[in-house]
Amino acid sequence: MKKFVNDPENFVDEMLDGIYRAHPEVTHAGDDLRCFVRSKQVPGKVGLVTGGGSGHLPLFLGYVGENMLDGAGVGGVFQSPSSEQILEVTRHVDQGAGVLYLYGNYTGDLMNFDMAGELADLEGIKTATVVGRDDVASSVPGEEHKRRGVAGIFFLYKAAGAAAARMMPLEEVARIAEKASARTRTIGVALSPCIVPEVGKPGFEIGENEMEIGMGIHGEPGISRDALAPADEVVDRMIERILAEQDYTQDKEVAVLVNGLGATPLEELYILYRRTAQRLEAAGAQIRHTFIGEFATSMEMAGASISVLQLDSELEPLIAAGGDTPFFKKLAN
Amino acid sequence: MQGFGTDEIAALFARLADVFAAEKEALIALDGKVGDSDLGLTMAKGFGAAHDAVAAMETPTPEAQLKTAGAALARAAPSTMGTLMATGLLRGSAAVSGAERLETAEMAAFWSAFRDGVAHRGRAQVGDKTVLDVLHPIAETMQAQAREGASLDAALDRARVAAEQALEDTKDLVAQHGKAAAFQEKTRGIQDAGSTVAVILIRTMAECAAD
Numbered sequence: 001m002k003k004f005v006n007d008p009e010n011f012v013d014e015m016l017d018g019i020y021r022a023h024p025e026v027t028h029a030g031d032d033l034r035c036f037v038r039s040k041q042v043p044g045k046v047g048l049v050t051g052g053g054s055g056h057l058p059l060f061l062g063y064v065g066e067n068m069l070d071g072a073g074v075g076g077v078f079q080s081p082s083s084e085q086i087l088e089v090t091r092h093v094d095q096g097a098g099v100l101y102l103y104g105n106y107t108g109d110l111m112n113f114d115m116a117g118e119l120a121d122l123e124g125i126k127t128a129t130v131v132g133r134d135d136v137a138s139s140v141p142g143e144e145h146k147r148r149g150v151a152g153i154f155f156l157y158k159a160a161g162a163a164a165a166r167m168m169p170l171e172e173v174a175r176i177a178e179k180a181s182a183r184t185r186t187i188g189v190a191l192s193p194c195i196v197p198e199v200g201k202p203g204f205e206i207g208e209n210e211m212e213i214g215m216g217i218h219g220e221p222g223i224s225r226d227a228l229a230p231a232d233e234v235v236d237r238m239i240e241r242i243l244a245e246q247d248y249t250q251d252k253e254v255a256v257l258v259n260g261l262g263a264t265p266l267e268e269l270y271i272l273y274r275r276t277a278q279r280l281e282a283a284g285a286q287i288r289h290t291f292i293g294e295f296a297t298s299m300e301m302a303g304a305s306i307s308v309l310q311l312d313s314e315l316e317p318l319i320a321a322g323g324d325t326p327f328f329k330k331l332a333n
Numbered sequence: 334m335q336g337f338g339t340d341e342i343a344a345l346f347a348r349l350a351d352v353f354a355a356e357k358e359a360l361i362a363l364d365g366k367v368g369d370s371d372l373g374l375t376m377a378k379g380f381g382a383a384h385d386a387v388a389a390m391e392t393p394t395p396e397a398q399l400k401t402a403g404a405a406l407a408r409a410a411p412s413t414m415g416t417l418m419a420t421g422l423l424r425g426s427a428a429v430s431g432a433e434r435l436e437t438a439e440m441a442a443f444w445s446a447f448r449d450g451v452a453h454r455g456r457a458q459v460g461d462k463t464v465l466d467v468l469h470p471i472a473e474t475m476q477a478q479a480r481e482g483a484s485l486d487a488a489l490d491r492a493r494v495a496a497e498q499a500l501e502d503t504k505d506l507v508a509q510h511g512k513a514a515a516f517q518e519k520t521r522g523i524q525d526a527g528s529t530v531a532v533i534l535i536r537t538m539a540e541c542a543a544d
Contacts, residue, residue, distance in 0.1 A: 082411030083419075108413070111454055115407055115416045118423060122404065 001200045003300075008197040012054045012076055019061070023326040026064055029092035034074040035085050036061045037092050041070060046164045046173045047093030050102050050157070051086055052109055053078040055196070056217060058327035059296040060103070063154070065325025068161035069102070073112075077196050077299075078218050080108035083115035090120045090127065098126035098170035102156055102177055104149025105133040128170055130177040132156050134186040134307060136241045137214025137223050150217050151259040151296035152184040152307035155319065162321035180315055185242040188305035189234060190215035190222070192263065194298045213238060217261070217298040231268070235275035235306070242308050248284040255289035255319050256280065257307040262297035264304050269293070276306050285310075289319050295328075336434035336485050337542070339393040345541045346402055350384035352537050353377045364526040371412055372526050379410030379418065395435055399426030399443070414527050417451045417464060418534075424450030437488045441475035444492070448472040462506035464527035470495040471535050489539040496535045503528045 005011055016033040020026065029035040041047070050060045051073030061072040071089035073081030090099050099120070101113045110131070117127040132149030139146040160177035168176070190212045193202035204219050206212055211234065214222030229237070248254070258273040260266070269292050277287055288311060296305070311319065322332035337345065353360075353376045360373030386405035387398050403422030406415055428446035432439045448468040457463045474495040478488035503525040 083416055084408045084411050107456065110456070111413065111416055112411070114454055115420060118420070119404060119407060122400070122423075 001195050001197070003195070003197060005197050008200070011197045012074065015054065015057075016074065019326065026061075026326060029071070029088050032085060032088065034081060035071070035088040035092070036064060036074050037071040037089055038064055041093055041095055042165075043095050044097055045070075045095055045167060046097045046170045047071065047090070047095060047099040048102055048157070048160055048164055048173070049073070049086065049089050049093060049099055050153075051075065051081045051089070051113070052104055052106070053080060053218075055194070055299050056296050058294065059151075059153070062327030063157045063161070063325055065323065065328070067165045067321055067323040068157055068325050068328065073116075075108075077198065080106070080112045083112040083119065086113055086116035087119050090116060090125060091123070094120075094125045098128065100160060100164070100170060100173050100177065101127060101129040102153070102160055103131060104153055105131040105145075105147060106149070126170060128174040130156065130160070130174055130181055132181055132184075134181070134184045135214075135216065136185050136187050136245060138216060138220070141245060148216055148220070150186050150188060150307075151257060151305045152186040152309070154257060154259075154291070154295045155184050155255060155307065155309040156180045158321075158323065159315055159318040161323060162318040165321070176314065176318065179312075180309060183310045183312075183315070184307060185245055186257075186305050186307040187213070187238045187241045188215060188217070188222075188261070188303060189213045189238060190219075190261065190298075190301055190303035191228065192300075192302040193219060194262065194301040196299070211303075214241075215303070217296060217301075219298070219301075231271045232275045235272055235279065238306055239276060239279045242306065243279070243283050246285075246308060246310050248286075248310070251310050251312050252284060252286045253288040253311040253316060254280060254285045255291070255309040255311060256287055257291040257295060257305075257309075259291075259295045259305045259307065260293065260297065261301040261303040261305065262294070263300045263302040266293065269304060272304055272306065280308065288316060289333075336436040337395065337440070338434045339395060339398060341541060342395055342398045342435075343387055343390075343393070345538060346380070346384040346387045346398075348541055349380045349534070349537050352533055353380040356533060360526060360529065363524060363529060366523050366526075372414055372530070375410040375412040375415045376418075376530055379406040379415045382406060382409030383422075395432055395439075396426050396430050399423075399429065413455075414464070414530060417455050417527075418530065420450040420454040421447035421468070435485075437475070437483055437485045438479045440485060440488065441472070441479040444468070444472040444475045460506065462503055462508040462525050462528075464525070464531045466503050466506065466525070467496045467499045467528040467531035467535075470499040471531065486539070486542040489535065489542045493532075493535050493539040496532045500524060500528050500532045 070093040132153030133147035134152030159180040364372035383402035407419035
């Protein structure tokens with residue numbers, strides 16, 4: 001393992017200490033560094049809370065900020081935050097309009113967010129839940145509810161964040177987040193494994209000339225392990241999975257996210273985007289918004305994912321809206 | 334016995350705190366076979382906190398005691414089993430809303446809600462080699478005993494026997510959930526650690542009722 005760490009046990013808390021020192025616009029609720037919140041909450045606004053394991057920056061806490069989210073429960077590397085941490089964040093961000101939980105579809109996170117919601121309810125705080133389940137590789141069509149949440153959750157944050165900033169009520173923000181979730185598809189490809197600091201070595205291997213399409217962001221097995229192909233061919237094989245589930249005859253406009261998993265250079269992401277755009281346009285889609293870079297990583301994993309959100313007249317302006325967080329800045333367009 | 338009133342429920346949580354403290358090492362060893370060995374620690378911590386919170390209540394009702402215990406357990410034991418047991422207590426507390434004493438019928442309602450809460454939160458089914466495989470026979474036995482008009486101590490003792498048998502039966506099952514699921518076939522022949530927690534719960538409750 002070749003990483004910048006001190007005691008691996010302190011990996012998450014030292015990372016958080018660094019983030020708090022660099023960005024005064026975020027802080028922690030109470031004494032626990034892992035209860036990550038905006039320093040200033042907006043009175044009367046629906047609170048948006050996410051959370052999940054560490055090891056995916058800028059996911060999850062990186063989207064806490066203006067026009068985006070209000071708080072995040074921060075778990076250990078690839079581990080869920082506790083229900084108590086989520087509850088503490090919930091209490092802090094609730095401004096009387098209720099709190100929407102927005103996180104990826106993973107067993108541990110589901111359990112802890114549900115528990116936190118139940119405890120919040122006992123304290124008179126209203127909560128609602130929408131989960132990201134965009135990874136087409138993790139379950140077949142018809143079983144979409146079982147899919148894992150990956151990079152496409154960024155679109156849920158973006159849409160729900162802009163909706164909440166417009167002071168929409170909890171039910172509306174939840175409806176919009178759910179709509180964005182239902183219209184987002186992601187497919188990933190991994191070229192090399194990742195290492196959990198406390199473990200110290202990769203949990204699996206990917207051969208020098210191999211790639212794995214559909215691998216999850218914790219190294220969950222994908223759809224196929226093949227010889228690495230030219231970039232266009234890799235995109236072709238990936239995008240098929242998304243095109244099979246989206247029809248651009250009616251709603252033509254899409255937002256595209258080409259995401260690096262941690263060790264893949266931006267140059268390569270643009271090479272992937274080039275082919276992605278060609279294929280989407282050939283399928284009749286019009287690309288309205290493009291996001292390229294690291295949005296949801298898996299430590300030092302080499303690889304990328306492609307996410308496509310099929311827009312409509314309601315979602316489009318919410319994706320177009322500006323946003324300002326320590327890790328994500330966008331002008332309104 | 335005249336059912337569980339607030340004094341008996343307070344005594345039950347005091348006893349559970351003692352029992353889980355005493356069973357800590359045994360649970361750690363059991364969980365270490367296919368899990369991450371934290372079960373003994375989290376249960377000792379969780380039920381210790383539940384006891385403290387219940388003991389500190391000034392105007393208790395059975396519903397409020399069970400709810401307080403559940404919330405305290407969730408905070409002190411943020412592990413999977415801590416969260417599941419907390420959920421069980423919270424759902425169970427709602428099922429006995431308004432009752433001043435828990436007789437056989439109320440206790441049956443408590444265990445049914447406890448089981449349903451755990452199944453819902455854990456998204457597991459009976460037969461998946463989880464704590465549900467013991468909670469289900471406890472709830473079913475209590476319901477049957479309530480229908481027959483059995484006294485609470487007799488009903489709890491039958492439920493204890495059913496739970497111990499069910500725990501024995503989990504050895505033949507294969508784990509489908511959590512860290513243990515990664516071991517699949519290797520879990521066959523091993524007593525499920527989470528199910529052991531449920532047996533301790535019903536056994537301690539039955540002992541309290543018999544005293």
